[in-house]
Amino acid sequence: MQDLYKNIQHDNNFDIDICKMFVSSYVFKILVLLRITITLNKSRIEVLIETDLKRYLSSIRRGIEKESLRTDRNGFIAESAHPSQLGSPLTHKNITTDFSEALIELVTDCHESTSEVMQQLNDLHKITYASIQNELLWPNSMPCMLPKESKIKIGNYGSSNIGMMKQIY
Structure with a gap:
């Protein structure tokens, strides 16, 4: 998660941005606790690849x-x-x-x-x-x-x- 801090800005649209990015409530809760949003120069996909979030997202269980x-x-x-x-x-x-x-x-x-x-x-x-x-x-x-x-x-x-x-x- 430390790599994530390098690419962060605080933003008032936190909930909206995070909801668009993450389906996993587990990851969402982590980011809510950090009170951050990812508004990046890089694409959101690149950030996921470069951080531990990729590991968390690949291990989520999902249903429909x-x-x-x-x-x-x-x-x-x-x-x-x-x-x-x-x-x-x-x-x-x-x-x-x-x-x-x-x-x-x-x-x-x-x-x-x-x-x-x-x-x-x-x-x-x-x-x-x-x-x-x-x-x-x-x-x-x-x-x-x-x-x-x-x-x-x-x-x-x-x-x-x-x-x-x-x-x-």
């Missing part, structure tokens, strides 16, 4: 949470329940729903390599597509065509206390 609305073939939000073939949205650790029955959330485990994360995400997509039959996963940030809010099915997590609390929440 990806949300997608289930839609029918016409681009309208799916009105069907969460597919039973995907397991319980309350207890399945990798395939669940968020606030709506139609909002699938794919959650990878944490892996050291990005290729392992992407392989698992790909596998979760395959499992999901095999289970949703004639529906699609909406790929865009903006939602598909939606009915009135009252027609959107709230996520159903079962009748257990935990499930009912999650549904109410």
Whole structure:
């Protein structure tokens, strides 16, 4: 970390710059404690290569949470329940729903390599597509065509206390 001090200026945009540079909360916390930002003459990549940050970044574990609305073939939000073939949205650790029955959330485990994360995400997509039959996963940030809010099915997590609390929440 000592090499890092040679290339530092204090800056009011600390949080923004650091968030853009580092995905790892571990590295972010180190830099927050140092109360520094890297505004360099060199590129940020060069600084990472020249410092111990490269070692920290290469050893982080990462995972992905990806949300997608289930839609029918016409681009309208799916009105069907969460597919039973995907397991319980309350207890399945990798395939669940968020606030709506139609909002699938794919959650990878944490892996050291990005290729392992992407392989698992790909596998979760395959499992999901095999289970949703004639529906699609909406790929865009903006939602598909939606009915009135009252027609959107709230996520159903079962009748257990935990499930009912999650549904109410």
